[in-house]
Amino acid sequence: MTDHDHDHDHDHDRTAAPMVDEITDFEVLEIAVRELCIEKGLFTVEDHRRFTEFAEGIGPTPAAHMVARAWLNPDYKQLALADGLAASREVGVDWLNPTGFGTPSDFTLLHVLEDTPTLHHVVVCTLCSCYPRPILGNSPEWYRTPNYRRRIVRWPRQVLAEFGLYLPGDVAIRVEDSNQKHRFMVMPVRPDGTEDWDEDQLAEIVTRDCLIGVALPKVSVTTNAITDTRPAIHPADH
Amino acid sequence: MTTPSERVAQLDLMARLKSAFTDLPDAPTPDLIDHERFTAYMKTPHDVGGEPDAPIKFENKQYEVWELQTYVLCEVLAWRGIWVSEERRRIQNVDIGRTNYLGLPYYGRWLLAAARVLVEKHHITVGELTERLAEVKGRYEGGLEGKPLDAKPKFEGDGLEVKRNHHHTHAVGKGDPQVFSGQAGQQKFQVGDTVLVRDLPALFYTRTQEFVRGATGEIATVAYESLVAEDEAWDRHDQKPEWFYIVRFNLSQLWHGYTGADSDTLQTEIPERWLEAVAQA
Numbered sequence: 001m002t003d004h005d006h007d008h009d010h011d012h013d014r015t016a017a018p019m020v021d022e023i024t025d026f027e028v029l030e031i032a033v034r035e036l037c038i039e040k041g042l043f044t045v046e047d048h049r050r051f052t053e054f055a056e057g058i059g060p061t062p063a064a065h066m067v068a069r070a071w072l073n074p075d076y077k078q079l080a081l082a083d084g085l086a087a088s089r090e091v092g093v094d095w096l097n098p099t100g101f102g103t104p105s106d107f108t109l110l111h112v113l114e115d116t117p118t119l120h121h122v123v124v125c126t127l128c129s130c131y132p133r134p135i136l137g138n139s140p141e142w143y144r145t146p147n148y149r150r151r152i153v154r155w156p157r158q159v160l161a162e163f164g165l166y167l168p169g170d171v172a173i174r175v176e177d178s179n180q181k182h183r184f185m186v187m188p189v190r191p192d193g194t195e196d197w198d199e200d201q202l203a204e205i206v207t208r209d210c211l212i213g214v215a216l217p218k219v220s221v222t223t224n225a226i227t228d229t230r231p232a233i234h235p236a237d238h
Numbered sequence: 239m240t241t242p243s244e245r246v247a248q249l250d251l252m253a254r255l256k257s258a259f260t261d262l263p264d265a266p267t268p269d270l271i272d273h274e275r276f277t278a279y280m281k282t283p284h285d286v287g288g289e290p291d292a293p294i295k296f297e298n299k300q301y302e303v304w305e306l307q308t309y310v311l312c313e314v315l316a317w318r319g320i321w322v323s324e325e326r327r328r329i330q331n332v333d334i335g336r337t338n339y340l341g342l343p344y345y346g347r348w349l350l351a352a353a354r355v356l357v358e359k360h361h362i363t364v365g366e367l368t369e370r371l372a373e374v375k376g377r378y379e380g381g382l383e384g385k386p387l388d389a390k391p392k393f394e395g396d397g398l399e400v401k402r403n404h405h406h407t408h409a410v411g412k413g414d415p416q417v418f419s420g421q422a423g424q425q426k427f428q429v430g431d432t433v434l435v436r437d438l439p440a441l442f443y444t445r446t447q448e449f450v451r452g453a454t455g456e457i458a459t460v461a462y463e464s465l466v467a468e469d470e471a472w473d474r475h476d477q478k479p480e481w482f483y484i485v486r487f488n489l490s491q492l493w494h495g496y497t498g499a500d501s502d503t504l505q506t507e508i509p510e511r512w513l514e515a516v517a518q519a
Contacts, residue, residue, distance in 0.1 A: 020380065020381040021381045021382045021383070022378075022381055022382075023374075023375065023378040023381075023382060023387070024304070026302070026304050026305075026308075026343070026345075026346055026349060027302075027303070027304045027387050028371055028374045028375050028378075029349055029350075029353060029371065030304040030307050030308050030311065030349055031304075031374045031387065031388070031389050032367065032370040032371045032373075032374045033311065033349070033352055033353050033356065033367075034307065034311055034389040034391075035370060035374075035389045035390065035391045035392075036356065036361075036362050036366060036367065036370055037311070037315070037356070037361075038389070038391035038394055038395065039391050039392060039393060039394070039395050040361055040362065040395045040397070040400065041394070041395025041396050041397025041398070041399075041400055042315065042318060042320050042356075042361060042395075042397060042400055043314045043315065043317070043318045043320075043397075044394060044397075045391070045394060047314050047317065047318060048310060048311070048314050051310045051313055051314050051317065052306075052307075052310050055306065055309060055310055055313075056306075095413065096411070096413055098317075099317045099406075099410070100409075100410040100411055101405075101406070101409035101410050101411070101412065101413055101414060101417070102409075102413050102414060103313060104313050104316030104317060104322065104323045105312070105313060105316070105323040105326070107413070107414050107415060108413030108414055108415075108416060109413075109415060109416075109462060111459075124287075126285070126286060126287030126288075126447055126449075127284045127285060127286075127287075127327075127331070127445055127447065128284055128327055128331055129344070138309070140298050141297060141298050141299040141344075142296035142297060142298070144344050145294070145296070146286045146289075146291070146340065147291050147293075147294045147296075148296065149286050149287060150286045150287065150288065150289040150290070150291045151291055151293075153287045153288055153449065153504055154287070154288045154449075154489075154493050154496075155497075155498075156489070156498060156502065157497075157498045157499075157502075158293075159293075162293055162296065163296070169499045170499075171499075172499055172501035172502055172503065173489075173498065173499070173502045173503075174486075174502070174503045174504070174505060175489070175502075175503070175504040175505070176504075176505050176506075177287065177447070177504060177505065177506035177507075178507075179445050179447065179506050179507055180445055180461075180464075180467065180482060180507035180508075180509075181414065181415050181461075181462065181464055181482070181507070182461060182462075182484070182507055224298075226296050226297060226298060227298070228295070228297040228298065229297060229298040229299060229300060230297055230298070230299040230300065231299075231300050232299065232300035232301060232302045232303075232305075233302060234302055234303050234304075234382075234387060235300045235301065235302065235303070236300075236301040236302065236303045236305070236306040
């Protein structure tokens, strides 16, 4: 017993060294690859800076405004449903940016899915995490998990309930698996109690989660259904 | 890994990393692999739709510096014609293998794909990568200590000799898939047609999910013309584009034991080669 305790203390001494903020394997690899790319002339420092600026500027605000404007203006709603790219331009998003042929991974085709009182859409990409980045920003972590991608196509009502969204049986669910070049966003039904609201007020309640289809807009709710956030080791400013 | 005990400890850890049928030995003899097991091993690991899983806590996460940088790196490589995004998806989501696919962080796979494509396409050698990894690691010996995570290229190459793809100039001003418009010929199906998804043996890459193969659906939208993912994944821009369709499936018919409403549906996009007409009753 004493021997055991002795070993244990010894172990403890060895692991109680001061904490070092080590660089991670991913950080080393990213820096090494970026340096080699620049030295080989595959792209320039300026290219990288420009795309970073673009990436830091995207988020769900334009998509929320598209929905809010469509709720207020029937002509704009028709445009949004018929030509998502033209409707995007009117809320300040040109899908051909920043390369002239779009962001390479998002392609240039937006399909807006219109909910009705008897039809609710929810978006997934079962194969990776295809998502309309130019108008919604980067996808949330949960959207990329194998868990969400596995289950939403087979148990949509159960998964939506985990987000706090309980849909009655007379509302049909339509799961949109965004597996190729179309990108999708949901246009939810305008909630009651917003009759006199203007576009800015309406856009406030069209959260990212509403645009994916895991939540419905509600008067006085301006935050996503999922708010818990894991901290990064070395967080980006963005 | 520097000491004998560390080497043994790491091997012990490796031995617990399994992505195989545990009822079969490693490298089984041919008589132990039937069609179902072969199909399971060959299944592209990104194709997870419908796999059973228990609920987890859904949460957001902060971005690591390297994650944002990796996203930008991969997109800039495509912007400048080093790859198209489907080559990236093939490398990071399928070629990487099931163990790493499920075991590594999302952007870790993006990053490994970027490193790999540079080697595969002869832009760098593995030796250059190895030396640079060691050098970068050396810069941060003893920890970050407030030093920023920053690339320090020794110079900027002129890139004049770099081999670049067709797509990154060809699609400018048009977009993708618009760059393929008018090249697929006559479309085979119309909105409302009933179609069967062919149950083809899919080796190496596809974006037609296993869970819709053999299922009957209805054409909801005639979507666009494009190269198929099976060709774009190897940048085969010499191949002919084809029509894509959004196909609607009834979930209660798609899944045995579906417990939702009879009117619940799923839509997904499928290229023409994967579809065949069904005679309507």
